[in-house]
Amino acid sequence: MISSKGFMAQYGLKAYVVFAVLLLVVIGRLTALAGFSYMPPVVPADESEAVYHWLSMLGLPQLVFSHSFLPVVLDVLLVLLPVLFLFTLKRGFAIGFFVLLLLYFFTYNMVTGHHYHGLVGAVLITIPFFTKSETRFNLLWDAVRYYWLYIFASAALWKILRGTVFYTDQLTNILKAQQLDLLVQQPNSPQAQMVQYLIANPSVSHAVLVVNVLVQATFLIGFFTKRFDTALSTLAIVFCIANYFVMNIVSAELLILNLTLVNWNDLELKLGKFRKQQE
Amino acid sequence: MKDKLQNSFLVTAYKEFKLLFAIVAVWAIGTLWFALHSREEFPFLLFGMYSLKEEAKPEYITYTLVVDGKELIYADYRDARRELLVSAVSNNAAGNTLAAERFQLWVKQTTGGKPFEIVQRKYRYNDKGQPVNTHTQIVYPYDIL
Numbered sequence A: 001m002i003s004s005k006g007f008m009a010q011y012g013l014k015a016y017v018v019f020a021v022l023l024l025v026v027i028g029r030l031t032a033l034a035g036f037s038y039m040p041p042v043v044p045a046d047e048s049e050a051v052y053h054w055l056s057m058l059g060l061p062q063l064v065f066s067h068s069f070l071p072v073v074l075d076v077l078l079v080l081l082p083v084l085f086l087f088t089l090k091r092g093f094a095i096g097f098f099v100l101l102l103l104y105f106f107t108y109n110m111v112t113g114h115h116y117h118g119l120v121g122a123v124l125i126t127i128p129f130f131t132k133s134e135t136r137f138n139l140l141w142d143a144v145r146y147y148w149l150y151i152f153a154s155a156a157l158w159k160i161l162r163g164t165v166f167y168t169d170q171l172t173n174i175l176k177a178q179q180l181d182l183l184v185q186q187p188n189s190p191q192a193q194m195v196q197y198l199i200a201n202p203s204v205s206h207a208v209l210v211v212n213v214l215v216q217a218t219f220l221i222g223f224f225t226k227r228f229d230t231a232l233s234t235l236a237i238v239f240c241i242a243n244y245f246v247m248n249i250v251s252a253e254l255l256i257l258n259l260t261l262v263n264w265n266d267l268e269l270k271l272g273k274f275r276k277q278q279e
Numbered sequence B: 001m002k003d004k005l006q007n008s009f010l011v012t013a014y015k016e017f018k019l020l021f022a023i024v025a026v027w028a029i030g031t032l033w034f035a036l037h038s039r040e041e042f043p044f045l046l047f048g049m050y051s052l053k054e055e056a057k058p059e060y061i062t063y064t065l066v067v068d069g070k071e072l073i074y075a076d077y078r079d080a081r082r083e084l085l086v087s088a089v090s091n092n093a094a095g096n097t098l099a100a101e102r103f104q105l106w107v108k109q110t111t112g113g114k115p116f117e118i119v120q121r122k123y124r125y126n127d128k129g130q131p132v133n134t135h136t137q138i139v140y141p142y143d144i145l
Helices: A004-031 A050-057 A069-088 A091-112 A120-124 A134-161 A170-178 A180-185 A190-200 A202-223 A229-247 A254-261 A264-278 B002-006 B009-016 B018-036 B079-094 B101-111
Strands: B060-067 B116-125 B131-140
Touching: A004 A069, A004 A134, A004 A254, A004 A264, A050 A091, A069 A091, A091 A120, A091 B079, A120 A134, A120 A254, A134 A202, A134 A229, A134 A254, A134 B009, A134 B018, A170 A180, A170 A190, A170 A202, A170 A229, A180 A190, A180 B060, A180 B116, A180 B131, A190 A202, A190 A229, A202 A229, A229 A254, B009 B018, B060 B079, B060 B101, B079 B101, B079 B116
Parallel strands: none
Antiparallel strands: B060 B116, B116 B131
């Protein structure tokens, strides 16, 4: 158990790291021209999920684009709110950022017509900062950690229960659809060559899929002990890098949840030692 | 064992933070219910990560934006932007809304006002894992503007 002074120091450290990473996520999106200001008009479609259907009935995302200045204001706020939180650590800015990020999440998903999950990590990790009570903060932080474990563990369970992990052509067929643009537009790139090899060799791609499921299933351990959190954190990074090279999926935004697997007591001690050495 | 259970996340949340316990319980039951029905409803997100069985298709379709005679290379764009480009072009092509004014304005904003066309290509895969073009069609010629 850490003292309340100790808790506030750790709260501050977590707040600075988490919101600095969130700021990078937002800046990354804005500089990629994927902010509110650069979104294409939505194509009318029947939304499969109730929340999206209700939001559509309420006029989202057209409401966001109804005035030309509104998307710009929202983009500015996406940067401003985490910056204000970093300087003041006032909960209101964290809550405001959560609401705005959620609005961005829904708008982006409705515009693309693809219910992309990657930003869920960024949305969820802001929630513990809604409180400064030690018990509540720690419980919320743990809840986010469990959610990170759930993402991987459930991905493995789905593939096992649906039997697709045993289907030899599964990854080959996924790659045929997923990597078509890469194979057509940059056929000589090393990544395209690797993908082409995996498509032509279903037994190899099946082995890759099995290893992937084993990696995801490893995260089940985290529900019973925190002893292997560092190893799980490394596995998550390896998974995201492999996911990028094989599937061309960038999971960097989801990877923010990896911060819940960091040993913060250890990090704080190391930082303390570093500060003393500097003095 | 008993001590471990007493200090577990759920028991501590039940004792110290009942609202969180209730949210976790509703979320867990909701997620399980929707998972059993293989249906996703926010916030009960399902992370199957390509767990649905993927069958080989006889042909694969791709849409490309050609700006001023030069094809946009999707890999040159960062992930978030690429998703917007690919989905906007393919959704509008599928929805027959390529000529819609708002879409046209957006493409012009994206391409800096240069003339553009949208090309649909169909492919099948050969034994070497290479896509072979079987059909090409301009689905939006800019000169009709």
